[in-house]
Amino acid sequence: MTDRLTLRGIALMSVAMLGILLVDSIAKFLSAEYSPLFISWARYAVASAIVLPLAFHRHGRHVFPAEQRGAHLVRTAFLVTAMTLYFLAIARIPLALAVSAYFVGPVIAVVLSALFLRETLTRLKLASLGLGLVGSMVILRPGGTLEPGILLAFGAGLFFALYLIATRQASQTSDPIRTLAFQCVVGTFLLVPQAALTATLPGTDALAFFAALGLLSAIAHILTIMAFRLADASTLAPLVYLELVGAAGVGFLAFGEVPGPATVLGAALIVLAGVILATGRTNGG
Numbered sequence: 001m002t003d004r005l006t007l008r009g010i011a012l013m014s015v016a017m018l019g020i021l022l023v024d025s026i027a028k029f030l031s032a033e034y035s036p037l038f039i040s041w042a043r044y045a046v047a048s049a050i051v052l053p054l055a056f057h058r059h060g061r062h063v064f065p066a067e068q069r070g071a072h073l074v075r076t077a078f079l080v081t082a083m084t085l086y087f088l089a090i091a092r093i094p095l096a097l098a099v100s101a102y103f104v105g106p107v108i109a110v111v112l113s114a115l116f117l118r119e120t121l122t123r124l125k126l127a128s129l130g131l132g133l134v135g136s137m138v139i140l141r142p143g144g145t146l147e148p149g150i151l152l153a154f155g156a157g158l159f160f161a162l163y164l165i166a167t168r169q170a171s172q173t174s175d176p177i178r179t180l181a182f183q184c185v186v187g188t189f190l191l192v193p194q195a196a197l198t199a200t201l202p203g204t205d206a207l208a209f210f211a212a213l214g215l216l217s218a219i220a221h222i223l224t225i226m227a228f229r230l231a232d233a234s235t236l237a238p239l240v241y242l243e244l245v246g247a248a249g250v251g252f253l254a255f256g257e258v259p260g261p262a263t264v265l266g267a268a269l270i271v272l273a274g275v276i277l278a279t280g281r282t283n284g285g
Contacts, residue, residue, distance in 0.1 A: 013236045016220040034202070038194075092152070095247045096259045103270050103274065124276055124277075
């Protein structure tokens with residue numbers, strides 16, 4: 001039974017990662033005509049319209065976590081910033097390159113967890129950190145022409161790392177649906193100023209894409225929550241790199257993007273760093 005549940009969790013996590021890839025692809029497509037800042041708001045607004053009724057159905061009027069709301073606010077602010085920077089990045093650089101740079105976030109979280117949470121830096125964690133750093137330098141190519149989009153993607157990864165640390169510090173007893181509802185609604189309000197300054201009334205042909213953006217985002221988050229209830233985090237963690245593999249395929253087929261050798265090598269090193277992290281968790285390292 002345990003093996004069956006684990007396999008179900010792996011399947012749900014895989015579908016969730018592919019859902020996030022679709023969200024990224026739609027956001028990149030829309031960024032040709034709409035501001036990434038407005039797209040960020042629209043994603044949260046539509047997701048809120050989907051998640052709030054679900055939270056209300058399960059919890060009545062108590063749709064938000066009752067405990068540590070300050071911590072939830074901080075983690076939501078970090079996630080909103082990470083997503084906004086990421087959307088700005090994919091509007092400027094190839095999808096696979098942006099995802100590669102963004103995925104340095106979990107590696108950065110290793111350092112932050114040692115600094116702020118007093119977690120031990122094991123040999124495996126240090127090896128992961130070193131590989132992630134080398135992979136980042138390969139992508140950045142110091143001395144060459146620095147693409148601002150790459151810096152935005154790495155900035156997104158940094159704020160995602162801060163989000164991971166804030167999540168560890170936030171209450172672990174909060175109901176996942178309540179947490180998701182808080183994240184979507186508060187994120188929507190946090191993004192209102194930037195949306196108001198950059199908003200363009202979507203045409204009727206774009207409304208379906210904006211709706212899909214929020215719908216797929218909400219579904220991916222819910223599937224991720226369900227997956228982590230069925231399988232260990234160390235089992236599911238490496239599956240996030242399905243997004244990177246898929247991004248390379250979508251970038252080539254939909255946008256004609258061909259990753260350069262430096263991007264492929266740097267991404268491979270960052271992926272290896274993430275796999276080492278997951279292996280360390282599995283072995284208690």
